[in-house]
Amino acid sequence: MxxxxxxxxxxxxxxxxxxxxxxxxxxxxxxxxxxxxxxxxxxxxxxxxxxxxxxxxxxxxxxxxxxxxxxxxxxxxxxxxxxxxxxxxxxxxxxxxxxxxxxxxxxxxxxxxxxxxxxxxxxxxxxxxxxxxxxxxxxxxDNAPRDTSSPRITARERQVLQLIAEGHTSGRIAERLHLAASTVEVHRRNIMRKLDLHSVAELTKYAIRSGLTTISG
Amino acid sequence: MxxxxxxxxxxxxxxxxxxxxxxxxxxxxxxxxxxxxxxxxxxxxxxxxxxxxxxxxxxxxxxxxxxxxxxxxxxxxxxxxxxxxxxxxxxxxxxxxxxxxxxxxxxxxxxxxxxxxxxxxxxxxxxxxxxxxxxxxxxxxDNAPRDTSSPRITARERQVLQLIAEGHTSGRIAERLHLAASTVEVHRRNIMRKLDLHSVAELTKYAIRSGLTTISG
DNA sequence: CCTGATCTACCCGCAATCCGGTAGTCAATA
DNA sequence: TATTGACTACCGGATTGCGGGTAGATCAGG
Missing domain, CATH: 3.40.50.2300 (Response regulator)
Known part of the structure; x- marks a missing residue:
């Protein structure tokens, strides 16, 4: 046994x-x-x-x-x-x-x-x-390069997304990560483009689905 | 027994x-x-x-x-x-x-x-x-009227909150509900004031907790 | 009848988002 | 070596959010 x-x-x-x-x-x-x-x-x-x-x-x-x-x-x-x-x-x-x-x-x-x-x-x-x-x-x-249909988020972008979903503005996220506000906004736009999401509400739901943040908070 | x-x-x-x-x-x-x-x-x-x-x-x-x-x-x-x-x-x-x-x-x-x-x-x-x-x-x-600490949301506000959490702008919500954009913005601000929430991300999470919207969508 | 709550709508102003660019550095890699 | 991707940073401009007012209409309850 x-x-x-x-x-x-x-x-x-x-x-x-x-x-x-x-x-x-x-x-x-x-x-x-x-x-x-x-x-x-x-x-x-x-x-x-x-x-x-x-x-x-x-x-x-x-x-x-x-x-x-x-x-x-x-x-x-x-x-x-x-x-x-x-x-x-x-x-x-x-x-x-x-x-x-x-x-x-x-x-x-x-x-x-x-x-x-x-x-x-x-x-x-x-x-x-x-x-x-x-x-x-x-x-x-599918080993072929499925460029258009594989929206891969980078580690930095995931970090920014998490803070967005927690309700922070780009300015505060920049402070938290010691970045320029403009940089955070670039990450923000890249996230939205890659995931085809166009509002903070959608970003927030995606972040919850992904486990980046929780509903309570 | x-x-x-x-x-x-x-x-x-x-x-x-x-x-x-x-x-x-x-x-x-x-x-x-x-x-x-x-x-x-x-x-x-x-x-x-x-x-x-x-x-x-x-x-x-x-x-x-x-x-x-x-x-x-x-x-x-x-x-x-x-x-x-x-x-x-x-x-x-x-x-x-x-x-x-x-x-x-x-x-x-x-x-x-x-x-x-x-x-x-x-x-x-x-x-x-x-x-x-x-x-x-x-x-x-507490039978006394605790005005400040009892944030009750009205039916209209709940309706607006749901559409916010679905990712719509005030303008589109106004169209959907046949209202002026300024009216929707008033509802939006009243919701935020009553619930003490200050971002779309927080509103979205609250709406999910309330069952007004689902995570997938 | 009056009060309070709600819904409606507008004003102003500043902050923030959103979308389009350009561009330098660095590391990995083809 | 050359290229690609990621990260960084800025510019401009249009839109939206957000907080503070005021105010009229309607309706229910004291």
């Missing part, structure tokens, strides 16, 4: 965290060895014990889910990461996979979907839940 | 729904008799069988949680409703309680908090989770 799959769960909602733990512990081949409600707790948990798979909520406020994935894999390269999210934004899934994640499941899916993902990544494969899988795999299989 | 508490859960996230079910079914005195992922399913479930307590997620897209509560209680007056939410907006809690709910718990709280709420409302009392309880009860106990 092979040993049970050692898992760690990370989500900023305590209730979801413990409810999910209860769901997974009904599975005989899964052992939840810890839960974390922020990035620091998560890194401490995986640093202290052997862990096979980590489920990370993309929408954590304290630490960006993608950043958390990167730091986690820098610490323990052989851990498998599955991203959990309330939304399914194509670009964001691609970023997460680029960061090293092996799976992606939306919270709208049933628990069985997550179990499928766990067992799939545990044997070294990649699992994407059906609704996002189609669009993403088509993008991955 | 008293019979078990018959519960129904409603949330648009399948995963949370089933995870929460697993958590509650570990309790010997609780029986989850059904789960619903939208308002229609919920009404059908409580119409078909005896139910003691219903947990409703406030942030359901298809049906407003407050509206669902109202219709639920119109159908079965003796059912106890507990509101679940990812956020804790004072005004929404008040609206929910006005609609007839007996409890309110945020998803950030642990599962034990929900169990406390369930047992409390089951014996006919009202339960509010600690972080919102303080502000809300102070508002309820």
């Amino acid at each position: 092979s040993p049970r799959i050692r898992m760690v769960l990370a989500d900023d909602h305590q209730m979801f965290l413990h409810a999910l733990r209860a769901l997974l512990e009904k599975e005989p081949d899964i052992e939840v060895v810890g839960v974390a409600s922020n990035g620091e707790e998560l890194l401490a948990l995986v640093g202290a014990q052997p862990v096979d798979i980590v489920c990370i909520d993309i929408g954590m406020p304290a630490m960006n889910g993608i950043e958390a994935t990167r730091r986690l894999l820098a610490l323990r390269r052989n851990i498998k990461v599955i991203g959990l999210s309330a939304f399914s934004d194509r670009q964001f899934v691609l970023d997460l996979l680029n960061a090293g994640a092996r799976g992606y499941v939306t919270k709208a899916e049933a628990g069985e979907e997550l179990l499928r993902a766990i067992h799939t990544v545990h044997v070294g494969k990649t699992y994407l839940c059906p609704d996002v899988g189609a669009t993403v795999t088509s993008a991955l299989l | 008293s019979p078990r508490i018959r519960m129904v859960l409603a949330d648009d996230h399948q995963m949370f729904l089933h995870a929460l079910r697993a958590l509650l079914e570990k309790e010997p005195d609780i029986e989850v008799v059904g789960v619903a992922s939208n308002g229609e399913e919920l009404l059908a479930l409580v119409g078909a069988q005896p139910v003691d307590i219903v947990c409703i997620d406030i942030g359901m897209p298809a049906m407003n949680g407050i509206e669902a509560t109202r219709r639920l209680l119109a159908l079965r007056r003796n059912i106890k409703v507990i509101g679940l939410s990812a956020f804790s907006d004072r005004q929404f809690v008040l609206d929910l309680l006005n609609a007839g709910a007996r409890g309110y718990v945020t998803k950030a709280e642990a599962g034990e908090e929900l169990l406390r709420a369930i047992h409390t409302v089951h014996v006919g009392k009202t339960y509010l989770c600690p972080d919102v309880g303080a502000t809300v009860t102070s508002a309820l106990l």
Whole structure:
């Protein structure tokens, strides 16, 4: 008999965290060895014990889910990461996979979907839940340079977008990042052009979908 | 021995729904008799069988949680409703309680908090989770007209706010509503003043929290 | 009848956004 | 080496946002 799959769960909602733990512990081949409600707790948990798979909520406020994935894999390269999210934004899934994640499941899916993902990544494969899988795999299989249809946001732009979505003006963002206001405005325009969004309201929603900011705040 | 508490859960996230079910079914005195992922399913479930307590997620897209509560209680007056939410907006809690709910718990709280709420409302009392309880009860106990601290938004303002959060300018909102642009701007400023919000990003998040608009769009 | 709330509409003025350019530096890379 | 992309910074101009007023119309409640 092979040993049970050692898992760690990370989500900023305590209730979801413990409810999910209860769901997974009904599975005989899964052992939840810890839960974390922020990035620091998560890194401490995986640093202290052997862990096979980590489920990370993309929408954590304290630490960006993608950043958390990167730091986690820098610490323990052989851990498998599955991203959990309330939304399914194509670009964001691609970023997460680029960061090293092996799976992606939306919270709208049933628990069985997550179990499928766990067992799939545990044997070294990649699992994407059906609704996002189609669009993403088509993008991955397509090695051709899809210039027009792949709006990639840079790290700096992501940083500016986050501050815009938090309600700051370009001037204050410039102060915060030690930049000229004109530079921030360039980033702002480039973000809007790349994403084809044309108002702060749309930028804000995109930032929330991407996990760059939370609804409360 | 008293019979078990018959519960129904409603949330648009399948995963949370089933995870929460697993958590509650570990309790010997609780029986989850059904789960619903939208308002229609919920009404059908409580119409078909005896139910003691219903947990409703406030942030359901298809049906407003407050509206669902109202219709639920119109159908079965003796059912106890507990509101679940990812956020804790004072005004929404008040609206929910006005609609007839007996409890309110945020998803950030642990599962034990929900169990406390369930047992409390089951014996006919009202339960509010600690972080919102303080502000809300102070508002309820205060019969005096707290003009400055009770930001009630009018129907027209809500309409304008929704269109702002959808990314429209005052000019286009004016066209849509057959108003002068100056009038829309007045509504806009009154909304901001009442809610103490000072950017479109903050307005957008508030609108999402209020269920006026959805994140995807 | 009067008061208060709401909706309507306008005034001014400054700040900020939004869209179009140009252009230098730097690092990676083809 | 040459090119590409990212980051930086500025210019100009049109539009919009934002905060402060004033004010008339309507309607409900005391």
